[in-house]
Every structure is written in C-alpha cells, then in structure tokens.
Amino acid sequence: MAYTDTYRECIERIPDLIHEVKSKNKSPMFGFTSNLDVILKWDEKKYNAILKEFLDCTEPKADVGDLVYKMQDFARITAAYMARGLGGSFFIMDLAVCEYLRSHFDTEFYLGGTCAQGAAAFGRIGFPVNIHISDRCKEVCDLLSEDGITSVKDGRKVPVAEICSGEPPIYHFILQFNRGDIIRIGDKEVVIPESNRLIFCYDQMQKDFPIDDGFFSYWENGTECPTSVSISGFDAILDADIMDRHTDRIAPLLRKIKERSPKTVIYFEGAFYMNAEMKDRILDTLGQYTDIIGMNEEELKALLERKKLSVDLDSADEIMKALEMLLKLYRTKGIVLHTKDYSLYYGDDCNGYDIKSGLTMGNILSTTRARISHYGNLEECRETLGLELSKRGLALADAIERIETKRRVEIVPSRYLSHPACTIGLGDTFVAGVQTCFLTGGE
Numbered sequence: 011m012a013y014t015d016t017y018r019e020c021i022e023r024i025p026d027l028i029h030e031v032k033s034k035n036k037s038p039m040f041g042f043t044s045n046l047d048v049i050l051k052w053d054e055k056k057y058n059a060i061l062k063e064f065l066d067c068t069e070p071k072a073d074v075g076d077l078v079y080k081m082q083d084f085a086r087i088t089a090a091y092m093a094r095g096l097g098g099s100f101f102i103m104d105l106a107v108c109e110y111l112r113s114h115f116d117t118e119f120y121l122g123g124t125c126a127q128g129a130a131a132f133g134r135i136g137f138p139v140n141i142h143i144s145d146r147c148k149e150v151c152d153l154l155s156e157d158g159i160t161s162v163k164d165g166r167k168v169p170v171a172e173i174c175s176g177e178p179p180i181y182h183f184i185l186q187f188n189r190g191d192i193i194r195i196g197d198k199e200v201v202i203p204e205s206n207r208l209i210f211c212y213d214q215m216q217k218d219f220p221i222d223d224g225f226f227s228y229w230e231n232g233t234e235c236p237t238s239v240s241i242s243g244f245d246a247i248l249d250a251d252i253m254d255r256h257t258d259r260i261a262p263l264l265r266k267i268k269e270r271s272p273k274t275v276i277y278f279e280g281a282f283y284m285n286a287e288m289k290d291r292i293l294d295t296l297g298q299y300t301d302i303i304g305m306n307e308e309e310l311k312a313l314l315e316r317k318k319l320s321v322d323l324d325s326a327d328e329i330m331k332a333l334e335m336l337l338k339l340y341r342t343k344g345i346v347l348h349t350k351d352y353s354l355y356y357g358d359d360c361n362g363y364d365i366k367s368g369l370t371m372g373n374i375l376s377t378t379r380a381r382i383s384h385y386g387n388l389e390e391c392r393e394t395l396g397l398e399l400s401k402r403g404l405a406l407a408d409a410i411e412r413i414e415t416k417r418r419v420e421i422v423p424s425r426y427l428s429h430p431a432c433t434i435g436l437g438d439t440f441v442a443g444v445q446t447c448f449l450t451g452g453e
Contacts, residue, residue, distance in 0.1 A: 013407045013423060017395055020370045024388055024446070028136045031237075031449045037158075038132070038445045039229060039236035040125035041142035042260075043219045043243030045211075046149050046179035047122035047434065050115040052187055058194045060114065061085050068196040075248075075285065078102045078210060081110055088208055089195055092187055095204030096308065097433075099245060099281070102183070102212040111183055111210075120434065121153040122182045124242035124279055127385075127435040128442035131375050133159040134385040137446070140167060140236070142226075144219040144243070146175035162225040183210040186433045207433045216246035221256065226263050235271035238448040239264065240441055242279040244292055253288050257295035264299040273361050275448045277346075279304040279441050286316055293340050301360065303336075304346040304444070306437055310336075324402070326409035330356070334417070344418075348372065348440045350427075352403035354410070355420040366420040368447030373424045375443035380430035385439065397425035 031037065064085035072090035076083065078100055084107060091098050102108055121127055122145075129141045133156030140160050143150065151174045160167040186207035192199050229236065241260070247253045267274050278300045280289055293300070305313070307323055314321050314332055321332045333345050333356040344357025346369070353369040378386030378394045386394070403423030410421050430436075 013399075013404060013411075013421075015399065016367070017370055017374060017425070018392075020367050021374065021388065021391055021395075023367075024135060024371075027446065027449060032138060032158075035234070036237050036449055037138040037140055038238040038240060038448065039140045039142075040129050040132075040240045040442075041225075041243065042125060042144065042221070042241065043216050043246075044121070044123035044126035044143035044145045044150050044180075045182045045213065045216070046145065046147065047120040048112065048181050048183045049118040049120055049434065050111060050183055050185045051118065052185065052191075053115065054191050054193075056115060057088075057185075057187075061089060061194055065089055065195065068198075070195060072098075074098065076100055078107055079104055081107060084111075084210070088185065089193060091206075091208055092193055092202050093195065093200050095189065095202055095206055097206040097208060099209040099211065101246075102210050105212065107210075108181065108183065108212050115185075119149060120184075121150065122184075124438040124441060125240060126150065126154060127438035128240060128445075129159050130154060130156065131379065131385040131435075131439040131442040132445065133157070135375070135388055135391070137449070141170070142222055143170075143173075144215060145177075145180040146173050147177055147179040148174050149179050162222070162228045165224065165228060167228075180213045180215055181211075182213065184208070184434055185210070188429070205430055205433050211246065213246065216243070217248065218252050219243065219246075219256075221259055226259070230263055230266045233270075235267060235274055237450075238275040238277055238445050239267060240277045240279065240445060241296070242281075242438075242441075244288060245281045245284040247288055248285055250287070250291060253291045254295070257292055261295055261299070264296060268299055275301045275361070275363070277302045277304060277441065277444070278342075279437070280309060284309075286312075293342075297341050300340075300342050302344045302346055302355075302357070303340055303342050304348065304437075304441060307347070307349050310347060324406075326406055326413060329354075329406070330410065330413055330415065330419075337417075346444065348376075348437060349403075350424060351400040352406055352421055352423045353440065354422075356417055359418050364447050365418075365444075366422060366447075368444040369420060369422040370443075371446045372440040372443030373422055376436040376440040377425045377427055379439045380427050380432055380436055383432040394425055397427060399423040400426035 064081040070089040072087040138158035154170040347354045
C-alpha cells in the first residue's frame with residue numbers, strides 16, 4: 011500500500027494535545043547532559059587556509075576517539091571526515107586550539123546536548139517537559155526559558171532559570187559543512203559528498219557528569235510518572251568504572267518508574283561517535299528497561315561493522331535484516347532509525363502507541379530546524395509542509411511495505427531539504443518529536 015501523507019493531520023492535532031496534557035499534568039522527562047555550543051560559521055576560504063597552514067599529510071586519516079592536541083590534529087581529523095561527509099565528536103586537549111578557532115572563525119552560541127535541545131524543541135511547540143541538565147550556566151538556562159520547560163529544585167518542579175549555577179559555560183565547538191563545497195588536501199580538490207557536522211569539546215565535566223540526586227528523588231519517590239523518559243548524553247564517558255557508576259544509579263530510577271507506570275516508554279538515543287564499549291555497558295545495565303533505541307544511518311553501519319557485517323542502505327531487505335539482528339542483540343522492544351530521507355520504527359507493538367505519528371512529528375520538527383536554523387513553532391512547522399516528500403524515502407517505504415514480517419513496521423518519508431541551513435541538533439529535535447506520541451493513548 012502506498013504511503014499516505016499524514017503530516018498536516020498530525021500537526022493540526024497538536025493544539026488539542028497540548029491542552030489535554032497540561033490539564034492532566036502530563037509530561038516527559040529528558041536527561042542528562044547539556045552544554046553551550048560554539049558554532050564555527052562555515053567559510054570555505056577560512057577552512058582551506060587552516061589546511062594550507064596545518065595539514066601535514068596528503069592522505070589524512072582519523073579514528074573515533076582521536077584527540078586534538080594541536081591545530082595539526084584538527085586539520086587532519088576534519089579533512090578525513092569532511093572528505094567522506096561524516097560527522098563525529100572529538101576532544102580538544104589544549105586551550106590554545108580553542109582560542110585559535112574562536113579567533114579564526116565567526117561564531118554563534120547555541121544550546122548543546124540531546125536532552126536540552128530536545129526540551130527546547132518540545133517547549134517551542136508548547137508542550138511541558140522536565141529536564142536534568144549538567145551545564146547550568148546562565149547562557150544555557152536562558153536558552154531553555156520556554157514556558158513549560160522545568161527542572162527540579164527542593165522537591166518541586168521549577169523553571170530552569172531557578173537552577174542556574176552562575177558557573178562559566180561548558181563550550182563545545184561545532185563545525186558544520188556543506189555538500190558540494192571544496193576542500194583542498196595538498197594538491198587535490200575534494201568535493202564534500204554530504205552536509206554534516208563535527209564536534210570538538212574542551213570539556214572535562216561530561217566525562218563524569220554530575221547526577222542531581224534531588225531530581226532523581228523527585229521521580230523515584232513521588233507519585234507523578236513521566237509519559238516517556240528520553241535518556242542520552244553518555245558519549246563523553248570513556249572510563250568503564252565511571253560508566254558503571256552512572257548506569258548503576260540510573261537503573262533504579264528507570265525500574266521505579268516502570269513499576270509505577272509500565273506504559274511509560276524509555277527511549278535511549280546513542281550516537282554514531284559514541285564509544286562502542288561504553289554503549290554496550292549502558293545497554294547491559296539499562297537495556298532491560300529500555301523500550302526503544304534510536305539511531306541514525308551512520309550508527310547503524312557502525313554497529314554492524316563491529317560484527318564484521320555491512321548493510322546496503324538503499325536495500326529494504328538489508329535494512330530490515332540489520333534491524334532484526336540489532337533488536338535481538340540489544341534485547342530491546344523496538345528500534346527507531348532516523349535519516350534525512352525517512353524515519354522507521356521496527357519492533358514490538360509499543361503498548362499500542364501511535365508510533366507513526368511520533369515519527370511524523372519527529373521528521374517535521376527536525377526538518378523545520380534544518381530549514382530555519384532554530385526550533386520551530388507550529389506555524390513554522392506548517393510552512394515546512396511545502397517541501398516535497400523525499401523520493402528515496404518514498405521508494406524505501408514502498409519496498410518495506412512489501413516485506414512480510416511479524417514485527418510492527420512503520421516508515422515515514424521525510425520532507426526533503428537538499429541544502430539545509432542547519433545540520434546541528436537535527437537528531438535531538440527528531441527525538442523530541444517522537445515523544446509526542448507517548449503523551450496519551452496506548453492500550
């Protein structure tokens with residue numbers, strides 16, 4: 011059966027849904043880390059000047075986990091990733107690199123962290139959400155000032171401004187680049203194949219981010235239950251003991267929420283650049299409570315490569331086989347795959363929730379952000395409907411509909427944007443949109 015476009019129907023339901031969840035005091039909970047992103051405005055000439063001065067090899071290579079001690083490392087890593095159109099995250103080890111980047115590029119400040127960006131997108135369209143964040147500087151709190159975005163202080167929900175720490179921000183440098191731009195590696199001109207972004211963190215906090223016991227106590231010991239719990243923000247942790255300590259503390263929170271409210275959906279969003287061993291440790295401890303694991307195409311490929319497998323991302327059969335394998339490997343109930351062309355749910359029935367509407371809202375929020383460079387309100391989301399559906403997404407939707415499976419499968423083609431104004435936080439914004447389908451309903 012051909013895909014039926016339900017974008018406008020989903021958007022027009024939002025005002026009534028907002029009224030309902032507010033009247034019933036319902037909201038999701040997002041955690042756990044935040045920071046202030048420093049956007050390095052892409053300038054092809056300025057970037058190529060860095061390569062000319064600092065790139066000291068003709069075949070730049072980089073691996074996940076590489077560290078940036080000097081500008082030569084920055085040049086090598088960025089050239090290697092841009093040449094393949096890949097995104098990634100790396101740590102800066104010397105403040106001098108930060109100072110050079112801020113002086114060399116024009117900059118803008120944005121909110122960072124999956125939970126924080128998701129909350130900002132969720133609040134922008136009018137929904138309430140409660141968040142646990144790590145960087146509580148004034149700049150971050152100001153960016154979370156939408157009505158309905160709350161955290162916890164002294165055993166009660168409060169506007170985020172009331173948890174402001176007064177400490178300096180935690181900076182994450184982000185360099186987003188565009189498909190079709192040219193970088194010069196030695197004597198060669200290389201055309202960037204895909205728009206993407208690279209993150210460079212000068213940040214020690216997130217390697218052992220502080221857990222707010224008061225926040226946890228509110229949700230563990232109170233009577234209120236979140237409609238869903240979106241957990242993320244572990245990608246900076248590289249120490250196994252630290253990871254185990256965090257997951258051992260988070261597990262009781264999820265267990266108590268599930269005991270009081272079995273229909274609450276626990277949603278874990280990883281990252282392509284997350285340390286594979288650390289991801290396994292998370293899921294070994296928290297997997298028993300996790301209903302959905304979210305990922306993009308890069309992460310899907312990376313997970314399969316660890317098993318010495320590959321996937322043709324244009325083959326419906328191979329995508330479905332890959333998701334079935336991961337579903338069994340991680341012992342979760344469902345997987346959400348989100349891409350620039352479509353989003354897909356594969357798994358169990360998900361307590362009867364209308365996961366297709368969640369995928370649709372995830373697509374529209376993320377595409378709107380890509381189109382206008384900020385979190386969209388409902389009217390800006392409606393304007394995004396003027397974009398055509400992705401041809402690749404429609405083709406895969408048609409092919410996947412023809413595959414017989416006992417699992418629940420929902421696929422929603424994206425509104426396609428060939429030249430996004432922004433590539434930062436699109437996955438985080440997508441995750442927020444998905445949570446809308448868990449606010450009410452279910453079996």
